Amino acid sequence: xxxxxxxxxxxxxxxxxxxxxxxxxxxxxxxxxxxxxxxxxxxxxxxxxxxxxxxxxxxxxxxxxxxxxxxxxxxxxxxxxxxxxxxxxxxxxxxxxxxxxxxxxxxxxxxxxxxxxxxxx
Numbered sequence: 001x002x003x004x005x006x007x008x009x010x011x012x013x014x015x016x017x018x019x020x021x022x023x024x025x026x027x028x029x030x031x032x033x034x035x036x037x038x039x040x041x042x043x044x045x046x047x048x049x050x051x052x053x054x055x056x057x058x059x060x061x062x063x064x065x066x067x068x069x070x071x072x073x074x075x076x077x078x079x080x081x082x083x084x085x086x087x088x089x090x091x092x093x094x095x096x097x098x099x100x101x102x103x104x105x106x107x108x109x110x111x112x113x114x115x116x117x118x119x120x121x
Contacts, residue, residue: 015058015062016054016055016058016059017051017054017055018051019054019058019103019104019107020050020051020053020054020055020056020057020058020059021045021046021047021050021051021054021055022054022103023054023057023058023096023099023100023103024050024053024054024057025043025045025046025050025054026099026102026103027095027096027099028043030095030098030099031092031095031096034088034092034095034096037086037087037088037092038053041053057096057100058100060078061100
C-alpha cells in the first residue's frame with residue numbers, strides 16, 4: 001500500500017491543520033483559563049489562528065518523532081520557550097498532552113475503520 005505524493009500531501013495538510021486545530025479547540029474547552037495565553041487569537045472552532053497554531057504543535061510532534069535519538073534537546077527548547085518565556089504552567093502542558101493523545105486516538109480509530117473497510121485489513 002502506497003499513498004502516492006498527492007495523497008501523502010493531503011494527509012500532511014490534514015494532520016497539520018484539522019488535527020492541530022481540533023487539539024487547540026479541545027484544549028481551550030478542557031482548560032478555559034488557558035485562553036488567556038491566546039487572547040490575541042480568534043479562538044472559535046476552525047479559526048485560522050487555531051489552524052495555524054495547531055499546525056505548529058502537530059508539526060513539532062512530527063519533528064520530535066524524527067529526532068527521537070535527541071529528544072531531550074528538542075524538548076528542552078520547547079520547554080524553555082513555553083515555561084520560562086511564555087509562562088505556561090506545567091498543568092497546562094500536561095492538559096495539552098492529554099488533549100493531543102485523546103485527539104490522536106479519535107483520528108487513529110477513524111483511520112483503523114477506513115483501513116478495515118476500504119483495504120480489508
